[in-house]
Amino acid sequence: MTQYLITGANRGLGLEFVRQLLERGDRVIAGCRHPGRAGALNRFSGAFPGHLKVLPLDVSEPRSVAAFASEVAMLELSIDVLIHNAGMLVSGEEFGKVEAHALSHTFATNTMGPFLLSQALSAQLKDGGKLVAISSGLGSIARTQRFGTPSYDISKAALNMAMRLLGHALAERRIAVLALSPGWVKTDMGGENADLEPAQSIANMLKVIDALAFDEAAIGQFLGNDGKTIPW
Numbered sequence: 001m002t003q004y005l006i007t008g009a010n011r012g013l014g015l016e017f018v019r020q021l022l023e024r025g026d027r028v029i030a031g032c033r034h035p036g037r038a039g040a041l042n043r044f045s046g047a048f049p050g051h052l053k054v055l056p057l058d059v060s061e062p063r064s065v066a067a068f069a070s071e072v073a074m075l076e077l078s079i080d081v082l083i084h085n086a087g088m089l090v091s092g093e094e095f096g097k098v099e100a101h102a103l104s105h106t107f108a109t110n111t112m113g114p115f116l117l118s119q120a121l122s123a124q125l126k127d128g129g130k131l132v133a134i135s136s137g138l139g140s141i142a143r144t145q146r147f148g149t150p151s152y153d154i155s156k157a158a159l160n161m162a163m164r165l166l167g168h169a170l171a172e173r174r175i176a177v178l179a180l181s182p183g184w185v186k187t188d189m190g191g192e193n194a195d196l197e198p199a200q201s202i203a204n205m206l207k208v209i210d211a212l213a214f215d216e217a218a219i220g221q222f223l224g225n226d227g228k229t230i231p232w
């Protein structure tokens, strides 16, 4: 039985990760901002007794990250796979009107949070385990062809760098580190015109994560949900 930890687990892709993992018999620690209001997650706790632990976590707040990491440490278990899924996107940004708060809050959520949480939980992460961040094709500098969603795109490009750096920091423990794009998915963030249902995106990503193994020649890779490399 594999122990997963997933952030932003109360809706969207995070919730679907939890659902598919519980259904296949794995154990999950789920972080979300308001466990008391996480109805679907809490129903899973009842349906899969002993397999799901829900803990409060706001990834943009270093104090919340530290408190979450302490609570996880108190569970005295080791994590096989840590998935940084929590993320935010400010829509409707226009050149000339991009606000400092949008840039800084998006960076705190999408980049700083995963980096600090990886550091804080590194002692609980198993040697030979996996560290995965849900990134985005919009974080690919090489593919950027328009002034799109700058706060988000900058934060995901920086997240990719954070994962590459963490890959090197954790290489001596043979922890495989990956930035993984889910594709364009029908969630609150992706919207109803997106290409993929959450169930399909998660099934694809779980295949990539299951196949992931430490490889010195591929530290901190950036892959799509088909397992193919995305250019930086």
Ligand SMILES: NC(=O)c1ccc[n+]([C@@H]2O[C@H](COP(=O)([O-])OP(=O)(O)OC[C@H]3O[C@@H](n4cnc5c(N)ncnc54)[C@H](OP(=O)(O)O)[C@@H]3O)[C@@H](O)[C@H]2O)c1
Pocket (backbone or CB within 6 Å): 007, 008, 009, 010, 011, 012, 013, 014, 032, 033, 034, 057, 058, 059, 060, 061, 084, 085, 086, 087, 088, 109, 134, 135, 136, 137, 181, 182, 183, 184, 185, 186, 187, 188, 189, 190, 191, 194
């Ligand atoms: N959907 C897509 O097409 C798409 C494409 C590329 C990448 N992604 C990435 O996939 C991940 C999941 O996205 P999604 O589509 O599922 O988005 P979503 O439906 O908007 O859900 C976002 C999740 O992140 C949580 N979250 C946001 N800020 C947080 C914070 N400060 N602390 C803790 N949790 C926080 C939300 O919690 P609350 O309910 O408390 O707000 C929610 O659970 C994100 O990293 C996103 O960037 C999505």
